[in-house]
Amino acid sequence: MACYNEKELLAKSLKGQRLVIPDMRPIFAHWPRGENENYQRMKAVVDDRLAAQSMNDDVRKAFGNLDPALLAATWWPNAPKDHYRVLTDLIIWFMHWDDLIESLASDPTAAENLRSATKALVHQCFNQPGAEEQNGNLSNPLILDFKSISKELCAVYDEEQRRVLVEHFDRYIDSTVLEAEADLSDKLPSLKRYWEVRILTSGMGTLLSVTEFAAQAKLPSRLIGSVAYETLWATTVVINSIVNDLVSFKKEMKAGSVLSSVAILYQQVDNLDAAVQMSLAHLRIMVNEFDRTANMILSKYSLSPDEVEAVSKIIDVLRMVNTGNLEWSLQTKRYGVCEFIKSSGQIELVL
Numbered sequence: 001m002a003c004y005n006e007k008e009l010l011a012k013s014l015k016g017q018r019l020v021i022p023d024m025r026p027i028f029a030h031w032p033r034g035e036n037e038n039y040q041r042m043k044a045v046v047d048d049r050l051a052a053q054s055m056n057d058d059v060r061k062a063f064g065n066l067d068p069a070l071l072a073a074t075w076w077p078n079a080p081k082d083h084y085r086v087l088t089d090l091i092i093w094f095m096h097w098d099d100l101i102e103s104l105a106s107d108p109t110a111a112e113n114l115r116s117a118t119k120a121l122v123h124q125c126f127n128q129p130g131a132e133e134q135n136g137n138l139s140n141p142l143i144l145d146f147k148s149i150s151k152e153l154c155a156v157y158d159e160e161q162r163r164v165l166v167e168h169f170d171r172y173i174d175s176t177v178l179e180a181e182a183d184l185s186d187k188l189p190s191l192k193r194y195w196e197v198r199i200l201t202s203g204m205g206t207l208l209s210v211t212e213f214a215a216q217a218k219l220p221s222r223l224i225g226s227v228a229y230e231t232l233w234a235t236t237v238v239i240n241s242i243v244n245d246l247v248s249f250k251k252e253m254k255a256g257s258v259l260s261s262v263a264i265l266y267q268q269v270d271n272l273d274a275a276v277q278m279s280l281a282h283l284r285i286m287v288n289e290f291d292r293t294a295n296m297i298l299s300k301y302s303l304s305p306d307e308v309e310a311v312s313k314i315i316d317v318l319r320m321v322n323t324g325n326l327e328w329s330l331q332t333k334r335y336g337v338c339e340f341i342k343s344s345g346q347i348e349l350v351l
Contacts, residue, residue, distance in 0.1 A: 021246050
């Protein structure tokens, strides 16, 4: 008789079940959304550039399914053309690096070499201390493209912004060790532990660190590191991750992974519809928490009119990151749900 571990038993239990995800757009109905007006032109440029790159067929297909120009266009619809180009390049860099480190989960030495070399690259590009402590070399041209991305960011970001950005990159890169351990484990983590790790390993910190660049606004120094802004930041990450866990569930299962908040909830209640509804309830709570925290920042902090304008822009960029993430997730081939969306907006598919 075959012997299955916890994850394998859960996957067997889920296989063939009907997954129904109600339309999530109404949850975000009061938040701004849009698509960058330069999307089509940017997509053509990106497609041509990636076509000229040397890469294996799997990586090429992944980029085609990803549509990085669309992701950047929906996350940052109001970014001016030059900023939108840099943000698209960052999406390409991040997604490629994330897939690359994930592919090395079973080779800890190679993974650690990539982490060390990447941290050295990031520190060097932003002229931050610590680069000399890292070892390793990089030859991947897509990873080395970070040099041109950082040059554009350095032209806008001051020393404080660069320091904060590098801290977020370090935190994410280091946390991928935890993700690899979770992937290789036979057991699922508790829901509490899952979210503790997911907030770090989602990589959202690296992408949200360019929020001020996208908004063309600077956060007041006294807000940086404040409990209120960190709550806004963490809530943005959790909202993004809940949506991704729901929409990517079939894709991840097909790839052999049940490391997801939806799967953990299903394990607890033994009912897939209930697990989805619990995820949606969590999503609504997080949206309300974001709004509550945003209102508190704007009303309780002593901000000048210029600071109110800057903070309001940044808050709206964080909101559009999440409304944009939902729109991109429903349209992209990366998760493959677009063909399963009904006229009501509901997603119905079989796992």
